[in-house]
Amino acid sequence: xxxxxxxxxxxxxxxxxxxxxxxxxxxxxxxxxxxxxxxxxxxxxxxxxxxxxxxxxxxxxxxxxxxxxxxxxxxxxxxxxxxxxxxxxxxxxxxxxxxxxxxxxxxxxxxxxxxxxxxxxxxxxxxxxxxxxxxxxxxxxxxxxxxxxxxxxxxxxxxxxxxxxxxxxxxxxxxxxxxxxxxxxxxxxxxxxxxxxxxxxxxxxxxxxxxxxxxxxxxxxxxxxxxxxxxxxxxxxxxxxxxxxxxxxxxxxxxxxxxxxxxxxxxxxxxxxxxxxxxxxxxxxxxxxxxxxxxxxxxxxxxxxxxxxxxxxxxxx
Amino acid sequence: xxxxxxxxxxxxxxxxxxxxxxxxxxxxxxxxxxxxxxxxxxxxxxxxxxxxxxxxxxxxxxxxxxxxxxxxxxxxxxxxxxxxxxxxxxxxxxxxxxxxxxxxxxxxxxxxxxxxxxxxxxxxxxxxxxxxxxxxxxxxxxxxxxxxxxxxxxxxxxxxxxxxxxxxxxxxxxxxxxxxxxxxxxxxxxxxxxxxxxxxxxxxxxxxxxxxxxxxxxxxxxxxxxxxxxxxxxxxxxxxxxxxxxxxxxxxxxxxxxxxxxxxxxxxxxxxxxxxxxxxxxxxxxxxxxxxxxxxxxxxxxxxxxxxxxxxxxxxxxxxxxxxxxxxxxxxxxxxxxxxxxxxxxxxxxxxxxxxxxxxxxxxxxxxxxxxxxxxxxxxxxxxxxxxxxxxxxxxxxxxxxxxxxxxxxxxxxxxxxxxxxxxxxxxxxxxxxxxxxxxx
Numbered sequence: 133x134x135x136x137x138x139x140x141x142x143x144x145x146x147x148x149x150x151x152x153x154x155x156x157x158x159x160x161x162x163x164x165x166x167x168x169x170x171x172x173x174x175x176x177x178x179x180x181x182x183x184x185x186x187x188x189x190x191x192x193x194x195x196x197x198x199x200x201x202x203x204x205x206x207x208x209x210x211x212x213x214x215x216x217x218x219x220x221x222x223x224x225x226x227x228x229x230x231x232x233x234x235x236x237x238x239x240x241x242x243x244x245x246x247x248x249x250x251x252x253x254x255x256x257x258x259x260x261x262x263x264x265x266x267x268x269x270x271x272x273x274x275x276x277x278x279x280x281x282x283x284x285x286x287x288x289x290x291x292x293x294x295x296x297x298x299x300x301x302x303x304x305x306x307x308x309x310x311x312x313x314x315x316x317x318x319x320x321x322x323x324x325x326x327x328x329x330x331x332x333x334x335x336x337x338x339x340x341x342x343x344x345x346x347x348x349x350x351x352x353x354x355x356x357x358x359x360x361x362x363x364x365x366x367x368x369x370x371x372x373x374x375x376x377x378x379x380x381x382x383x384x385x386x387x388x389x390x391x392x393x394x395x396x397x398x399x400x401x402x403x404x405x406x407x408x409x410x411x412x413x414x415x416x417x418x419x420x421x422x423x424x425x426x427x428x429x430x431x432x433x434x435x436x437x438x439x440x441x442x443x444x445x446x447x448x449x
Numbered sequence: 450x451x452x453x454x455x456x457x458x459x460x461x462x463x464x465x466x467x468x469x470x471x472x473x474x475x476x477x478x479x480x481x482x483x484x485x486x487x488x489x490x491x492x493x494x495x496x497x498x499x500x501x502x503x504x505x506x507x508x509x510x511x512x513x514x515x516x517x518x519x520x521x522x523x524x525x526x527x528x529x530x531x532x533x534x535x536x537x538x539x540x541x542x543x544x545x546x547x548x549x550x551x552x553x554x555x556x557x558x559x560x561x562x563x564x565x566x567x568x569x570x571x572x573x574x575x576x577x578x579x580x581x582x583x584x585x586x587x588x589x590x591x592x593x594x595x596x597x598x599x600x601x602x603x604x605x606x607x608x609x610x611x612x613x614x615x616x617x618x619x620x621x622x623x624x625x626x627x628x629x630x631x632x633x634x635x636x637x638x639x640x641x642x643x644x645x646x647x648x649x650x651x652x653x654x655x656x657x658x659x660x661x662x663x664x665x666x667x668x669x670x671x672x673x674x675x676x677x678x679x680x681x682x683x684x685x686x687x688x689x690x691x692x693x694x695x696x697x698x699x700x701x702x703x704x705x706x707x708x709x710x711x712x713x714x715x716x717x718x719x720x721x722x723x724x725x726x727x728x729x730x731x732x733x734x735x736x737x738x739x740x741x742x743x744x745x746x747x748x749x750x751x752x753x754x755x756x757x758x759x760x761x762x763x764x765x766x767x768x769x770x771x772x773x774x775x776x777x778x779x780x781x782x783x784x785x786x787x788x789x790x791x792x793x794x795x796x797x798x799x800x801x802x803x804x805x806x807x808x809x810x811x812x813x814x815x816x817x818x819x820x821x822x823x824x825x826x827x828x829x830x831x832x833x834x835x836x837x838x839x840x841x842x843x844x845x846x847x848x849x850x851x852x853x854x855x856x857x858x859x860x861x862x863x864x865x866x867x868x869x870x871x872x873x874x875x876x877x878x879x880x881x882x883x884x885x886x887x888x889x890x
Contacts, residue, residue, distance in 0.1 A: 271706050391853050396864065414533065
């Protein structure tokens with residue numbers, strides 16, 4: 133064997149292996165580059181440009197950043213509403229999902245009925261579900277307020293009241309809990325029965341069994357539900373837009389633009405503002421700034437949750 | 450080339466492909482050759498579509514070499530996005546149901562300047578169109594649109610309710626208006642409304658603040674294009690009056706709750722049609738709809754009232770309308786101009802179209818035409834359109850964004866969230882200026 137042949141062969145083999153690995157990875161890499169990498173780079177680029185989607189982009193330095201962070205009065209309410217929904221809606225959905233999961237796994241009779249009843253609303257298209265909710269909760273003509281009024285309860289104005297609009301959206305999201313119910317139901321059915329039996333023999337009550345048997349077993353699923361919930365809620369758009377628009381009763385002519393967020397900007401979320409700026413006002417730079425802020429917040433919240441100290445991940449996870 | 454430069458160049462290439470400038474058209478087409486024009490418009494109701502189709506048929510008869518492919522029910526958002534995206538299927542002739550976006554269309558060059566075409570055809574726009582209509586279809590000297598029928602806003606009132614309340618005629622001043630609105634309001638035993646004299650809330654149907662504010666004849670921008678609502682005494686007077694009216698009629702919360710019982714504006718459950726409102730702000734098209742719906746009461750029309758200290762301007766109103774233009778990407782701009790010219794300046798065409806869809810004609814000759822509909826309810830709006838003090842909204846570089854800001858401010862005022870009007874108006878001016886600066890290239 134000539135000197136140097138072995139290292140050369142080794143190098144060729146390593147190169148082949150790398151190319152093979154790259155070949156297998158290439159569909160993902162292509163998708164990542166086209167659908168994530170490029171949009172992210174372009175978003176950063178346009179955040180420093182004035183671009184109205186018809187004239188050539190022009191560099192404006194930090195003007196878009198200053199406009200969004202200092203001069204746009206709707207940025208504050210939109211960010212606050214989005215974070216409010218992230219905290220309240222995600223927490224309640226997870227708690228309610230676990231509760232419903234426990235109910236449908238423990239119920240002795242009619243389990244099939246309950247599972248179907250709780251899952252079905254999730255299948256309703258978001259727009260249709262929101263329209264129905266807004267009509268049901270209409271303060272003037274809705275059956276919910278009529279029923280509450282009949283029993284002497286002074287009902288709120290739901291989607292027409294700035295203080296109740298976000299809680300009404302949370303109610304809507306709890307009604308469509310079917311997705312989380314299925315996830316938690318699977319996790320709960322996966323908890324070994326022997327552990328419950330052992331805990332019972334040790335004299336553990338219902339709460340102790342949940343705290344020391346159920347919870348440790350389902351925390352990875354809770355983590356999954358929280359992280360996906362946070363990401364989804366950061367992108368919350370359709371239900372808030374439809375509810376606000378419908379409840380406002382404002383007629384929008386073919387050429388007119390409606391400011392989302394009725395009532396009193398209480399349902400305005402950052403994604404609505406991104407669309408409004410980018411595709412109604414064609415203020416691409418400012419829309420990109422908002423998108424980057426949203427991205428940074430989503431990354432920060434997810435990183436916090438992924439830390440072990442958040443209590444949802446253990447060394448084994 | 451170093452390794453580091455390759456990804457950098459790739460990234461630059463990708464970015465540039467993302468902001469390629471849409472194709473631009475030309476006015477070099479030969480009118481002696483057959484051509485097919487794409488025309489996007491917003492009409493969608495059966496009668497309206499039939500009327501615009503009949504207009505196109507008349508045009509094609511006059512211009513046998515030009516065929517028009519019309520697409521209806523196209524909102525401004527689609528026009529805006531399609532023209533920015535470019536592409537071979539973009540329209541040649543475009544229209545908008547609102548004048549709000551004219552500034553945007555003109556300043557970006559998305560709709561081409563029509564002055565060279567008008568000059569080529571020997572047409573003098575200041576003689577053909579009423580002055581407010583020329584103003585609202587141009588921006589900073591660039592006439593990128595022409596009016597294609599107009600809309601005037603006035604007062605619809607329930608004659609039976611007026612008779613019952615002992616009110617002899619529609620109110621002409623704001624104090625008469627407030628008095629009438631209160632007297633026409635009837636309540637049920639539990640304190641809610643049976644009939645409301647007038648629903649002042651800005652979110653009702655056509656009640657946008659800019660429409661009512663037109664009765665004060667406000668100036669929105671100064672000579673340098675800066676927002677001047679805080680310096681315009683009419684703005685404070687208008688919002689103060691509005692607050693007073695809301696309070697006199699029962700307060701914002703009660704009014705808003707009552708508003709949630711109203712049906713859709715364009716349905717048989719319209720609040721004026723069902724008798725829930727005795728007076729109502731609306732455009733001229735409502736008359737045709739009321740005729741067809743046959744409500745159980747007699748109704749009439751009148752100009753909206755004016756402030757007491759401007760009683761001499763009674764008869765004025767808010768004007769807007771459909772505008773039509775030529776897309777920057779059209780490669781058949783000469784043919785497109787022939788269609789625009791026919792639709793907007795041919796007197797017989799304008800009159801026939803106005804009569805068919807009950808809109809206000811948009812040329813001086815058509816407004817004076819004896820062939821115009823004689824219906825007195827409709828005539829009210831023709832008079833409003835011809836009134837020298839009637840105004841539209843000034844076009845702005847960012848379209849209707851400043852109107853949206855004004856609406857938002859109006860919602861906050863009526864909800865009692867603006868305690869200091871002066872301070873609020875100054876903040877509104879700042880916001881409008883910031884938004885305009887942000888939109889300027």
